[in-house]
Amino acid sequence: MTTTTHAANAAGDRRSSKPKxxxxxxxxxxTGWAFMAPFAILFALVFILPIFWAIYxxxxxxxxxxxxxxxxxxxxxxxxxxxxxxxxxxxxxxxSGIGRVLLYTLIQVPVMIIAALVxxxxxxxxxVKRVTVFRxxxxxxxxxxxxxxxxxxxxxxxxxxxxxxxxxAAIGVNVDFFAKNIVIGSMANxxxxxxxxxxxxxxxxxxxxxxxxxxxxxxxxxxxGLQIAWHIKLPNVRxxxxxxxxxxxxxxxQLFNEPEIMSVSDPSISKSFTPMMMALYxxxxxxxxxxxGPASAIAIVMALIxxxxxxxxxxxxxxxxxx
Amino acid sequence: xxxxxxxxxxxxxxxxMAMGLAGCGSDAxxxxxxDSSDGGVxxxxxxxxxxxxxxxVLVKDIVAKWNKEHPNIQVKATKFDGKAxxxxxxxxxxxxxxxxxxxxxxxxxxxxxxxxxDMLQDVSEYAEQYKDHFASGPYSLMQVGGKYFGLPQDTGxxxxxxxxxxxxxxxxxxxxxxxxxxxxxxxAAAAGKYIMSYQPDEAGNMISGLxxxxxxxxxxVDDAWVVDTETDGSKAVADLYQQLLDAKAATTNARWDASFxxxxxxxxxxxxxxxxxxxxxxxxxxxxxGAGDWQVAQLGDWFDNAGKTGPDGGSGVVVLKNxxxxxxxxxxxxxxxxxxxxxxxxxLVPAATTEDAETPEDWSKFFGGxxxxxxxxxxxxxxxxxxxxxxxxxxxxAMNETAAKAVxxxxxxxxxxxxxxxxxxxxxxxxxxxxxx
Numbered sequence: 148m149t150t151t152t153h154a155a156n157a158a159g160d161r162r163s164s165k166p167k168x169x170x171x172x173x174x175x176x177x178t179g180w181a182f183m184a185p186f187a188i189l190f191a192l193v194f195i196l197p198i199f200w201a202i203y204x205x206x207x208x209x210x211x212x213x214x215x216x217x218x219x220x221x222x223x224x225x226x227x228x229x230x231x232x233x234x235x236x237x238x239x240x241x242x243s244g245i246g247r248v249l250l251y252t253l254i255q256v257p258v259m260i261i262a263a264l265v266x267x268x269x270x271x272x273x274x275v276k277r278v279t280v281f282r283x284x285x286x287x288x289x290x291x292x293x294x295x296x297x298x299x300x301x302x303x304x305x306x307x308x309x310x311x312x313x314x315x316a317a318i319g320v321n322v323d324f325f326a327k328n329i330v331i332g333s334m335a336n337x338x339x340x341x342x343x344x345x346x347x348x349x350x351x352x353x354x355x356x357x358x359x360x361x362x363x364x365x366x367x368x369x370x371x372g373l374q375i376a377w378h379i380k381l382p383n384v385r386x387x388x389x390x391x392x393x394x395x396x397x398x399x400x401q402l403f404n405e406p407e408i409m410s411v412s413d414p415s416i417s418k419s420f421t422p423m424m425m426a427l428y429x430x431x432x433x434x435x436x437x438x439x440g441p442a443s444a445i446a447i448v449m450a451l452i453x454x455x456x457x458x459x460x461x462x463x464x465x466x467x468x469x470x
Numbered sequence: 471x472x473x474x475x476x477x478x479x480x481x482x483x484x485x486x487m488a489m490g491l492a493g494c495g496s497d498a499x500x501x502x503x504x505d506s507s508d509g510g511v512x513x514x515x516x517x518x519x520x521x522x523x524x525x526x527v528l529v530k531d532i533v534a535k536w537n538k539e540h541p542n543i544q545v546k547a548t549k550f551d552g553k554a555x556x557x558x559x560x561x562x563x564x565x566x567x568x569x570x571x572x573x574x575x576x577x578x579x580x581x582x583x584x585x586x587x588d589m590l591q592d593v594s595e596y597a598e599q600y601k602d603h604f605a606s607g608p609y610s611l612m613q614v615g616g617k618y619f620g621l622p623q624d625t626g627x628x629x630x631x632x633x634x635x636x637x638x639x640x641x642x643x644x645x646x647x648x649x650x651x652x653x654x655x656x657x658a659a660a661a662g663k664y665i666m667s668y669q670p671d672e673a674g675n676m677i678s679g680l681x682x683x684x685x686x687x688x689x690x691v692d693d694a695w696v697v698d699t700e701t702d703g704s705k706a707v708a709d710l711y712q713q714l715l716d717a718k719a720a721t722t723n724a725r726w727d728a729s730f731x732x733x734x735x736x737x738x739x740x741x742x743x744x745x746x747x748x749x750x751x752x753x754x755x756x757x758x759x760g761a762g763d764w765q766v767a768q769l770g771d772w773f774d775n776a777g778k779t780g781p782d783g784g785s786g787v788v789v790l791k792n793x794x795x796x797x798x799x800x801x802x803x804x805x806x807x808x809x810x811x812x813x814x815x816x817x818l819v820p821a822a823t824t825e826d827a828e829t830p831e832d833w834s835k836f837f838g839g840x841x842x843x844x845x846x847x848x849x850x851x852x853x854x855x856x857x858x859x860x861x862x863x864x865x866x867x868a869m870n871e872t873a874a875k876a877v878x879x880x881x882x883x884x885x886x887x888x889x890x891x892x893x894x895x896x897x898x899x900x901x902x903x904x905x906x907x
Contacts, residue, residue, distance in 0.1 A: 210902035211586055215693040217615055217860065218903050222588050307729040307736075327878065412727040414671040415874030418867050428867070431555045432583065435864040435893065436900035 205443035231444035255335035267350035285344035297408035334405040353387035400453040515571035572793035586860040596800040608821035620788035624818035627849035632741035635763035655719035665741035669725040673873030674866020679780030682856035694904035699890040706774035708884035731755040745782035750817040861897035868893040
């Protein structure tokens, strides 16, 4: 606590040496820091500290040094340098997990973003009456926690109890939502269902921020609704699209709820299906090598990959916009 | 209020918040290292993951009985809601932070791993006097390398559940040999009924138990592990299940998926290998379908097991490393683990031999008036020895994944055992334990 007070004081003192600063400004400054403190301390405790702890522990591995069949009942936290990272980057399991989430991102994110954009455009147009009802309706799935949404969908996918599967079978279409090449699509469907409404809201907010005189001007120039959508609305929601895409890419790399829940029904969805699952089950000891060290290494490599992808996307987007 | 005072007040508020946060971690779980003896009263904490469902005698009520009779040893039981592996992870962290409970439920398969992780306290000196209260098999599963760490609670011998009325209709009886099993299964399948289930998500527990009925996989020779998961028993298990899968004469639903329950409720699944502790869960899954028609039988000689059966689950309670009162903890534990009828109500097949477990009324109603506890006891006495290795959960996970591949035909049942062999050795090596190859 004292550090913060000191910091606040020190900051205040430094500023006060500048002749233009009045006492009032100084006080305001300190008060600002004091108001910041609850956030800053909590942020450091629950966000910064765990990150550094994860980085630190990724250099260690828990091994039995006692030798023999049971290691003498002593586990030692052994410094192993980059061995955990070496394990992660050479692990075929890890890379097939990354491959799965990338494939997933490639399929799911564009579908969802385009769907969200189309819905937002429709709601923003004059075609739709009672916008509030639709807006709330589309947004509602997002209010359902991801795990619960997954459970609901698993019931709808389940061959023996699902009304969808049974209904389709009745008209002669036999679907297996858990079939090897379809299972990723089934997961993507859950995510799309949950998040389309959320992304739609981002787009809708951006659309409604566009000044309406632009539309009027366009109409006077003879533009129809479609032309307005294409030439005015679309370019103006670019920033929102970038945000939605970035959030979605980072979100899908961390894919967890859907495969985790679906693996209960389909045990061939492995405990290392996605990197996030692999990290969790490594820390729990259901995958080997186990423990916090290798698990942290998986999490860190995964975060780096997600960061690089997001940065690449942002760069590419900027390049395209410049042209 | 001057500025300085305001700042101090603000700082104090923040500090109080921070303390509140820090406090969250420590006192919620009842902490073994608390000053536990105030005024001569010893406080014991016990973490379990018994079901505590409606109609059962709740753990806290059992404990309350003890607390009433023993004012000097007060026990507080907490239920852990979650999977076994989650609980082990939590206990591991708690032991490191010195705020773990005194007693905790640990599966027999997990005990070696928990020992390797340095979470246990050697209580051999106290265990000895309670030895006669428990069956010798489970009692010996509570030791690692000759040291005892707690007392056994329940056992999970594998038995056969079947719907006798449906069997009679099909004109079959519980098969005695593997060939008879395949033949009857095909006959039943032709009528849309299944007398066996292949449960990929339980492969690690059940198939290891079935294979282990004729002999264990893990042996310690000269203080090093000798691993052989591809025993004759394993081959027999692979052979039978492969035949059933090829003939489409077994269900392939995952045990803990709703589709398994559905197959019981629509009456298509009329026979399955199950662990004894599954009885009440099974009744819940089946609903009213076939209530009163089900029976429990011993496993036939289907897996080259010659009348033996294997373990699937079952737990003991251990004394954790930081416990300050191992003697009192063990005294309570012996009492708790011998509360046979209360434990039976929780769906357990108690390891205690102090009194005969009676079949609860609703169980015997579902199982056609049969005294199924007696069947479980017979199975218990027929259980082969199966030693688990540290890190077995990783092996079980790999087995489950491989088992799932046999369902869609992309793999074979026998692959389960080659994967188990490889994963076992990898796991032991990753833990830096000695392995003889």
